[in-house]
């Protein structure tokens with residue numbers, strides 16, 4: 026082993042140009058893999074984050090329209106206990122449609138009430154208030170930026186809301202929020218849970234329990250666990266993945282095409298190594314011949330070339346990882362939106378990089394298999410006869 | 413008969429399948445332990461073929477090669493490799509040094525093939541042999557940074573490393589000037605006398621052959637002359 030390794034090392038050192046060329050080839054392959062991989066992953070992460078980062082990822086609600094979850098605190102506890110590692114940012118929401126009447130217009134809105142503190146996890150409302158403050162008392166609300174603009178409302182105004190059950194209530198606007206989604210800014214009116222429960226006359230009941238999970242892509246699995254744990258026909262558990270099928274199929278298409286590129290990059294790297302090593306077998310045939318004449322066994326002689334493939338793979342992977350990270354970083358740093366933020370955020374997935382490097386090393390070693398087989402077939406007589 | 417260190421029995425060698433060239437005809441020949449032998453003969457007479465068969469690098473078409481009293485006929489490739497490594501030393505017309513390694517590392521090569529790592533003891537021994545062939549000053553030169561004579565002497569030192577019973581040399585001085593040739597044969601004789609190593613040397617040089625204990629002449633794959641002094 027040691028001798029085969031030493032000879033492999035010496036062979037590589039003695040033809041530095043050739044070695045550098047293969048290492049560069051592998052390195053470029055690995056760096057392209059890492060670059061494309063982290064680009065796509067970064068892109069997907071930011072896309073998913075934009076889509077569901079500030080939205081509920083799993084929602085538990087009554088089967089029946091207009092029904093309420095009565096013991097929301099106990100249900101929330103049960104839900105959390107299902108998978109305490111994954112589930113976070115639980116919030117109970119009481120909501121219902123209402124009509125707003127002003128002097129010249131009426132608009133349908135969704136009145137939503139929750140405990141401000143609990144809602145901070147998903148909606149980060151206090152960071153999203155652009156004017157005024159949160160509505161903490163009964164008969165106080167906050168409205169969206171676009172809604173305020175459309176209806177020419179501002180902090181301090183009072184509006185009247187009518188429920189489908191014809192109940193009316195007057196509310197003071199204490200603040201204006203911007204959730205960065207136009208449709209929500211136009212249609213949501215938010216308040217604290219007490220105020221909404223009282224106005225909609227739900228008593229202690231809430232409309233749904235919303236939550237997020239640490240691994241957003243595991244939302245469907247966690248939702249399944251919750252469903253099993255709750256084991257109640259009256260409740261349904263939905264998750265963001267079922268509601269964003271189009272986005273997800275887009276993402277998996279992207280992943281598949283990136284995988285395809287990576288596979289072809291690897292194939293070309295393997296072919297490159299195999300062909301250069303095959304040439305090297307011819308170049309080193311005298312050395313191999315005499316080593317065998319002096320008693321080196323065939324498998325050992327083959328090992329010399331497998332080690333060369335392995336060493337080239339390790340070197341190429343190391344250089345490639347450096348290059349790939351540098352490339353990804355440059356892309357994130359220099360390719361920016363007009364406002365200066367990265368078009369695609371810099372994202373390093375060490376396990377993905379580790380896998381890429383590992384595959385490169387394995388593929389390089391494997392690529393050396395064909396030359397290694399040729400070496401084991403080389404007859405020392407041929408070398409000695411032909412000088 | 414018993415003290416033959418290497419012996420061919422009824423050895424035939426035929427090259428080619430359609431056009432058959434018979435290189436050796438039913439050869440019977442044995443060499444005594446510690447003897448110093450020369451093989452002479454015209455070019456193409458079958459000398460190299462015989463030597464390569466003696467060295468188990470080539471297999472006879474018919475017949476057997478017996479080394480140290482053991483038939484090699486049914487040995488596996490691995491066994492033959494081990495046998496060559498332990499018992500035989502080769503010197504060819506070309507030195508076949510590994511150009512990627514220094515003189516000392518080349519000399520250590522047969523030892524490392526058997527043992528993997530070379531410790532201090534084996535290194536000292538390799539230096540001693542390099543001393544013997546007069547190369548102590550260039551032991552750390554790459555094989556490519558030596559003269560033709562130095563390269564061939566390194567190859568001889570390498571052949572001696574595992575203290576083989578037999579040295580097989582195929583025109584070892586064919587590429588060297590007469591002065592270097594003389595010094596190399598003196599070296600062979602010295603090793604033969606001091607270590608009792610058996611030498612079988614193919615040579616064109618009559619002067620060299622005359623200094624051997626025994627001269628075997630090959631003609632068209634047959635022994636035409638066998639003189640023991």
Ligand SMILES: Nc1ncnc2c1ncn2[C@@H]1O[C@H](COP(=O)(O)OP(=O)(O)O)[C@@H](O)[C@H]1O
Pocket residue numbers: 427428433434435453454455456457458459460461462
């Ligand atoms: N690989 C081979 N294929 C066919 N013929 C061969 C081969 N090797 C040697 N010969 C023939 O065998 C004969 C003996 O060759 P060789 O042993 O090399 O002779 P010498 O060493 O005495 O010059 C020659 O006629 C040569 O042409």
Ligand SMILES: [Mg+2]
Pocket residue numbers: 459460461
């Ligand atoms: Mg010859």
